[in-house]
Amino acid sequence: MHLPTARHEYLLREVELRGSVRSAEAAAALGVAEVTIRRDIVELDRAGRLARVHGGAVTVRSAREPQAARVLVGVVVPSSTVHFPPLVRGMEALAPSLHVRLVLGVSQYRPEVEAAQVDRLVGLGVQGIVVAPTTRDRSPEELAAWLRSVPVPVVVVERRVDGLTALSELDQVRSDHAHGAVLAVEHLARLGHRRIGLAVYDRTPTAPHVREGFATAVARLGVAPGPDVSLPKGEGDPAGLERELSAFLDRCRDTGTRAVLVHTDDHAARLVEAALDRGLRVPEDLAVVAYDDENAELAVVPLTTVTPPRRELGREALRVLVGRIVGDEGGEVTGAHGSPRHVALLPRLTVRGSCGAAAP
Amino acid sequence: MHLPTARHEYLLREVELRGSVRSAEAAAALGVAEVTIRRDIVELDRAGRLARVHGGAVTVRSAREPQAARVLVGVVVPSSTVHFPPLVRGMEALAPSLHVRLVLGVSQYRPEVEAAQVDRLVGLGVQGIVVAPTTRDRSPEELAAWLRSVPVPVVVVERRVDGLTALSELDQVRSDHAHGAVLAVEHLARLGHRRIGLAVYDRTPTAPHVREGFATAVARLGVAPGPDVSLPKGEGDPAGLERELSAFLDRCRDTGTRAVLVHTDDHAARLVEAALDRGLRVPEDLAVVAYDDENAELAVVPLTTVTPPRRELGREALRVLVGRIVGDEGGEVTGAHGSPRHVALLPRLTVRGSCGAAAP
DNA sequence: GAAGGTCCGAACATTTCCGATCATCCCCGG
DNA sequence: CCGGGGATGATCGGAAATGTTCGGACCTTC
Numbered sequence: 001m002h003l004p005t006a007r008h009e010y011l012l013r014e015v016e017l018r019g020s021v022r023s024a025e026a027a028a029a030l031g032v033a034e035v036t037i038r039r040d041i042v043e044l045d046r047a048g049r050l051a052r053v054h055g056g057a058v059t060v061r062s063a064r065e066p067q068a069a070r071v072l073v074g075v076v077v078p079s080s081t082v083h084f085p086p087l088v089r090g091m092e093a094l095a096p097s098l099h100v101r102l103v104l105g106v107s108q109y110r111p112e113v114e115a116a117q118v119d120r121l122v123g124l125g126v127q128g129i130v131v132a133p134t135t136r137d138r139s140p141e142e143l144a145a146w147l148r149s150v151p152v153p154v155v156v157v158e159r160r161v162d163g164l165t166a167l168s169e170l171d172q173v174r175s176d177h178a179h180g181a182v183l184a185v186e187h188l189a190r191l192g193h194r195r196i197g198l199a200v201y202d203r204t205p206t207a208p209h210v211r212e213g214f215a216t217a218v219a220r221l222g223v224a225p226g227p228d229v230s231l232p233k234g235e236g237d238p239a240g241l242e243r244e245l246s247a248f249l250d251r252c253r254d255t256g257t258r259a260v261l262v263h264t265d266d267h268a269a270r271l272v273e274a275a276l277d278r279g280l281r282v283p284e285d286l287a288v289v290a291y292d293d294e295n296a297e298l299a300v301v302p303l304t305t306v307t308p309p310r311r312e313l314g315r316e317a318l319r320v321l322v323g324r325i326v327g328d329e330g331g332e333v334t335g336a337h338g339s340p341r342h343v344a345l346l347p348r349l350t351v352r353g354s355c356g357a358a359a360p
Numbered sequence: 361m362h363l364p365t366a367r368h369e370y371l372l373r374e375v376e377l378r379g380s381v382r383s384a385e386a387a388a389a390l391g392v393a394e395v396t397i398r399r400d401i402v403e404l405d406r407a408g409r410l411a412r413v414h415g416g417a418v419t420v421r422s423a424r425e426p427q428a429a430r431v432l433v434g435v436v437v438p439s440s441t442v443h444f445p446p447l448v449r450g451m452e453a454l455a456p457s458l459h460v461r462l463v464l465g466v467s468q469y470r471p472e473v474e475a476a477q478v479d480r481l482v483g484l485g486v487q488g489i490v491v492a493p494t495t496r497d498r499s500p501e502e503l504a505a506w507l508r509s510v511p512v513p514v515v516v517v518e519r520r521v522d523g524l525t526a527l528s529e530l531d532q533v534r535s536d537h538a539h540g541a542v543l544a545v546e547h548l549a550r551l552g553h554r555r556i557g558l559a560v561y562d563r564t565p566t567a568p569h570v571r572e573g574f575a576t577a578v579a580r581l582g583v584a585p586g587p588d589v590s591l592p593k594g595e596g597d598p599a600g601l602e603r604e605l606s607a608f609l610d611r612c613r614d615t616g617t618r619a620v621l622v623h624t625d626d627h628a629a630r631l632v633e634a635a636l637d638r639g640l641r642v643p644e645d646l647a648v649v650a651y652d653d654e655n656a657e658l659a660v661v662p663l664t665t666v667t668p669p670r671r672e673l674g675r676e677a678l679r680v681l682v683g684r685i686v687g688d689e690g691g692e693v694t695g696a697h698g699s700p701r702h703v704a705l706l707p708r709l710t711v712r713g714s715c716g717a718a719a720p
Numbered sequence: 721g722a723a724g725g726t727c728c729g730a731a732c733a734t735t736t737c738c739g740a741t742c743a744t745c746c747c748c749g750g
Numbered sequence: 751c752c753g754g755g756g757a758t759g760a761t762c763g764g765a766a767a768t769g770t771t772c773g774g775a776c777c778t779t780c
Contacts, residue, residue, distance in 0.1 A: 003380045003382055003413065003415050003416055003418065004413070004414065004415070004767080005379075005380055005413060005418045006379065006380050009379065013430075013431070013459060014686075016459050017431075017458070017459060017682070017686050018686065023727085024726090024727090032768075032769085033768065033769050033770080034727090034728095034769095035728095035729090035768075035769070035770085036767080036768055036769075038727095038728080038729090039767090039768085054726095054727065054728085054776080054777090055726080055727065165539075165542060165543070165546060168536075168539055168542075168706060169706065176528075176702065179525075179528055182525060182528075183525070186525060309699035312699050316701070339669035339672050339705045339706050339707070339708060340705070340706040341676070341703060341704070341705055341706075342536065342703070342704040342705075342706070343701060343702070343703045343704075344701070344702040344703075344704075345699045345700070345701055345702075346528060346529065346699050346700040346701075346702070347699070348699060364757085383737080383738095384736085384737085392758075392759085393758065393759050393760080394737085394738095394759095395738090395739090395758075395759070395760085396757085396758060396759075398737090398738075398739090399757090399758090414736095414737070414738085414766065414767070415736080415737065415738095415767085
């Protein structure tokens, strides 16, 4: 148990570091009753060390200037329904504590809509933009030129165009999907698989990185690459997907491949269904790791997945953007300030039932 | 049985280290009655060595002016004189606003010293460590195993060992030296140079990335690679360096190479001197970009350099580490929290006099 | 505007700690 | 072997800190 002063220091530190504390959370963290925390806060408030508010405490500063310079930040993502909601939620979760108000724009995967959305946001007076740009129908050069023409700081999320200086100069926050693929292959290798198949939904910016990581992992671990297919979109042409998956399973059978990495958990779910239909057992006869973790938990066999840190991606993107915005106007005297930041967040492996026993 | 002085020492040490002691715990730890500890504390309090509070004792400091508990962070760098001072200064600049107190350890490029320093810092109770590990005399696997054995969060700066999952799982902050080399080549190419030489001080972890970036830039821009040498250390064997530089200049002359990228600005300064000695003009007859910006401004001809963002590197490393520390203990309920972060900061080109007219 | 949830405040209960007193132990000289 | 004195330990009533309970205020949501 703690000394009162230790609690006080904890509270002061939380307030300083995060800007606020909640009584309930502090009580849980320190293992004491809320009333104790409240009494501490009252005392510290009287001493002028923090400001008591409903639910906890904040810094005296933020209490003095309640609406302390709100920052308006725009977010432009291709879709508000798939893939990006966790990212946006991550940003929303962090926004209050950074005094940020978010405005969302959806580009529907169309460059001209995207440009219009950005213009709209700039017109609204946003001080920075987080954008997951559409790469289709547009060369990297065009993309770079456009992004650099935006008159406010821009952070690019989940897109990476290597080998183009103009794009490198932009702040970027992305998942390290190559590492995610490595995790998957390592997991399967640890479970004893010596031949691993690969099925990738190539019509996404993520796909090349998954392929890249798969290739390096296979080479490094001395595992044999099994069949390799490019999957079509599932909706719209279910029959086409069926055919591809069926052919993939045939080739796995023919090559003795009993472990696969499937990009997009939705595709993986279809693959598992197809495998079960032909009497294969999952994971006994076919171990499946899905890349992406949208609906993987709800598959017939809950899928072991590579889980990209999408929520954190949003948080991090916002953090970088706000750092850029306040850094710019704060005029920091650190000299070489403002170097572009490239942040890569590493995916995690979520072990469920589609691969057999978990590795140690 | 303990002597009174031993108890006093114990109490003072606990107070110093952790900020407080509880009578009950100290009594249990020392195997004496609480009343004894209390009497000790009364005595030490009277002597002004600590401050007595209900339940135990705290430091006199925190009793006088309770302040937010400092986060104690360790920094371990190979050298306190070259390359790393800006990094450490960057950390120092940011530390106060993050309520961080830094403790520095120097490893002298020796793994065993490094390990001892980390142990010492952990013993001091640091809550996290920023380390630029020594890669010499040690395999990446050993390095990874050791870093993972450290019981507090670790952020690795300025080192990148690709293709090892165990190391990838650690937070990393580094300069993108490959991009730096690309900047240099692009600059020279914009100035019209179609053949570019390369001289690298290979005995550093930076060197491979410079070579990599140089190679990709040359390939991408369609520039011809000129002579390519590996330079020895300058101090200790000045004559050897002279010979290498002279041979390098010979080969540049023979191949018509009139632009070079030289890794380490100190080496570049020597090269410029050698070039001037043989009557060449810089930049007219030989354009030089130096990689690194330690003393480049003070060269005979102020050197155009690639400037790695070392200060910012320190700031960013500290930011990542503190985020990890407070994130960990806060126990965030955001689900996939704690994904390893890899941050790359991009170097900038600092145009001085060694390349001729600045590009637009 | 009603329902539900969260937080607060006050009164009361409980735990923990303190201080005073007295008992005990140990070292040591006589 | 005895006894003194300093240091340590035990006990207990009271004080301080902490926990519990519950009614009510405030906010959000539908």
